[in-house]
Amino acid sequence: MVFCTGGRVTEPVSTGERIREMFSGLAPEYDRFNAWASLGLHRFWRRALAGQIHAGSRVLDLGAGTGALGAEILSRWGKGSGGGVTAVDFSLEMLTRGRRNNPPDDRLSAVQARGESLPFAAGRFDFVVSAFVLRNLQRAGVLEAVFREAYRVLRPSGRLIFLDLRSPEGTLMKWGHRIYLNTMVPAVGRVLFRDRWPGDYLKDTIRELLSEDRIRERFESAGFGQVRGQPLWGGVAGLFDGEKAC
Numbered sequence: 001m002v003f004c005t006g007g008r009v010t011e012p013v014s015t016g017e018r019i020r021e022m023f024s025g026l027a028p029e030y031d032r033f034n035a036w037a038s039l040g041l042h043r044f045w046r047r048a049l050a051g052q053i054h055a056g057s058r059v060l061d062l063g064a065g066t067g068a069l070g071a072e073i074l075s076r077w078g079k080g081s082g083g084g085v086t087a088v089d090f091s092l093e094m095l096t097r098g099r100r101n102n103p104p105d106d107r108l109s110a111v112q113a114r115g116e117s118l119p120f121a122a123g124r125f126d127f128v129v130s131a132f133v134l135r136n137l138q139r140a141g142v143l144e145a146v147f148r149e150a151y152r153v154l155r156p157s158g159r160l161i162f163l164d165l166r167s168p169e170g171t172l173m174k175w176g177h178r179i180y181l182n183t184m185v186p187a188v189g190r191v192l193f194r195d196r197w198p199g200d201y202l203k204d205t206i207r208e209l210l211s212e213d214r215i216r217e218r219f220e221s222a223g224f225g226q227v228r229g230q231p232l233w234g235g236v237a238g239l240f241d242g243e244k245a246c
Contacts, residue, residue: 022201023065027094027096053073054126057126058083058125062129062146063089063131065091067101071108081107084106086111126154126155126158127161135165147219151222157243160244225243228240228241
C-alpha cells in the first residue's frame, strides 16, 4: 500500500524507521538520560552482561547505540587481549555520538546496519550481545528475523545475550516500578529531551515485552539451546541468553 500526499506518491514509513528516527533524535542526551532515569543502575546491568564475555572474543554489539556496552567489555579485557567488538546500529547519529564519547580503541569498529540484515559472513562472531534493544525489536516486528541473523553470524557454540528492562514479578516491586515509570522517568525525559521526548514509549515497551517463557521460545525457534533468563535488581531488568547448537 502507498499513500498520496499533495499529488505525490509516497511509501508508508515503517515502524522500524519511526523507531530509528526517534533514537537518532535522542542521541545527544541519550547517555545522560540512562544515567539519571536508572539512578546509575544501568552501569551495573551492563557489567553483569560484560562479565560473561571471554577476553579476546569476537563480539557483535547489536543495537550498540552510543557504544557503552562495547566500551565496558573492552575495558574489562585490558590492552593486548586480542579479539574485538563490532558495534552495529541502524542510527548513524547514535554511532557518531559513541565515537565522540568513547576513547579510541583499535579493537572497536562501528557499522551502520539493521539487525535483521547483518552484513557479515556466517560464523564470524563468538558472541552477539545487546543492551536495551530487545523491546525495540519486538515493537518493530523484527524479533524473529534478528534472532535468525544472530544465529547465522555466530560460530558453533557461540552465545546470544540480551539485556533489557522488564516488569518485575513481586507485588511490592511492581507497585514501586509503576510509580517510577509514571513519575521519575517522564520527568527526566522531558527535561533532557524537551519536545523530542517520546511520551509513553519506554513504559509501553517494558509492559509489552514478552514473558520469559515466550522469549525462550523465540530463542529455541531460531535454533538456540541452553536458553536461560536471569533477573537483575528484583526483576526490573534481566539477561536472556542462549547457545548456538552445533
